Amino acid sequence: MTVSIVAxxxxxxxxxxxxxxxxxxxxxxxxxxxxxGVQPDLAQPSVGAYMRVKGIRDIASGLFVIILMA
Structure with missing residues (x-):
């Protein structure tokens, strides 16, 4: 295996x-x-919005890495 394949x-x-x-x-x-280690109160609308934004940010970050790999 070459280093680039491992990377x-x-x-x-x-x-x-x-x-x-x-x-x-x-x-x-x-x-x-x-x-x-966080116990959010999902009854508050701002907490639900924060969780969705965090999820979208993480998905976009992962897709960005894949795009750079291509």
Whole structure:
């Protein structure tokens, strides 16, 4: 294996993990936040909006890495 193959594989795995975390914040925000040690009050509208924005940001970051790899 060459160094570039290892680097692309690691970058792809990291990008997939970031996308997974972002998706988790959109689909199951309470579980995702608890994974980080935070117990948000999802009854407040601002908390739900924050979780969705965080999820979208993480997904976009992962996609950006994949775009750069291409």
């Amino acid at each position: 692309y594989t690691l970058a792809g795995l990291i990008a997939a993990a970031i996308i997974f975390v972002g998706t988790r914040f959109i689909v199951a925000p309470r579980v995702a936040a608890a994974g980080y």
